[in-house]
Amino acid sequence: MKLTADYHIHSTYSKNNHGKSTIEEIVKTSVELGLKEIAITDHGPKHFLYGIKKNKIVEAKNKIEEMRKKYPQIKILFGVESNILSINGNTDLNDDLLSLCDIILCGYHSGVVFSTFNDLWNFHVMNFLGKFNKRIREKQIEKNTIAIIGALNKYNINILTHPGDKIPVDIDKIACIAEKRNTILEINNHHHHLNSEEIIIAAKYDVRFVINSDSHIKDSIGGFTNAIKAAQKSGLDLNRIINLA
Template identity: 60%
Template sequence: MKTIADYHIHSTYSRRNHGKSTIEEIVERAVELNLKEIAITDHGPKHYLYGIEEERIPEAKEKVLQMRKKYPQIKILLGVEANILSYDGATDISANVIKHCDIILCGYHMGALFSSAKDALKFLVKNKLSTNMADANAMALANAMKKYNINILTHPGDKIPCNIDIVAKTAEETETILEINNSHGHLNVEEIKIASKYNVKFVINSDSHIKDTIGSYENGLKAAMDAKLDLDRIINLK
């Protein structure tokens, strides 16, 4: 069993050197690994620390188009890892993102410019002080999945508590793929068990920030196997 695709890779199009490898370095490494498909998915523009600048998205797409011509043996997608910005499910999936991106990932990140002071207070402070935020956090993710055409929900359960039952039920309704993140440990074993009760697909992504970790999947695969997940439900394993 091995991975044939990696849909969560950060590049030097990130702000502040968050991604350490260029798109071409990423593609070269993916070709070495015999991957069939990759996606370059830097944080969305509203991540004030690490997000791709809005005006650079067309430039990144042009670079991907160049790489497709140079490396026809691999399918190369441009995407973003968009940010949850409010409890009503707002994100930074802009018209510009939709126009230029082939795939949309989305997840919760603490470095985002939240839609309001109230949302920021709840995400950043109330989650630290209260033990009763899992349902509200899950509804924020669910609302985003209902509002936008999100292909993959990244690392649900990471950074803030989350009711995975609510998330997975909505993922089934919206046909959103749930990520088992090889770097962050979410979905974890117990979360996979809960999510697998619903008719959802899964993907193991590396969440790579440097070319050396592209295609990494061992931690995610172990979690899936420990959860006794039918591995046929993981879209990028063969």
């Protein structure tokens, strides 16, 4: 059992040394691992700590074009891990970025430039308070879920990254919309979400799953040990994982 593809890999184009390997280092390692397909998906530009700089996006795409010619034995996709910026589900995707991308990932992250102060307050302060108050937590689950569903409905998102990580959400409602929008749910090897309990809930719907390494350095590309354990524990039919052979 092995992965045939890894669609969530950060490169040195994620700023502040968040990604530690160059695109060519990533490609060479992936070829050595026998992967058939990879996606370079650095954080969207509104992640003020780690996002790809706007003036580097075209440069990164051109580098991938260069790697496609140099390493024809592997399919290389250019993408982005976009960030949810508002309770309404707005992200840092725009037409210029979308026109360059072969694949779109999206997830919730802290450290982003939220759309309004109210969004900052809701995501950061209220989710923090929800850790200590059941009523607040239940309300935040509802709000967080609305934000993610909003993003799924507004954009053609290929993969929803690590749902359930960083903020609590209603996986049942998210999986229901993911089925309708044909969005693949990620079992993230690094962040441990979806976990086995979440996979059981999501698997009730006709959704597909993907295992991604969420690699930030070439040595962890193709990692799937934690994710496959969660999938097996959940009883998921492994044929529903699109990149597992």
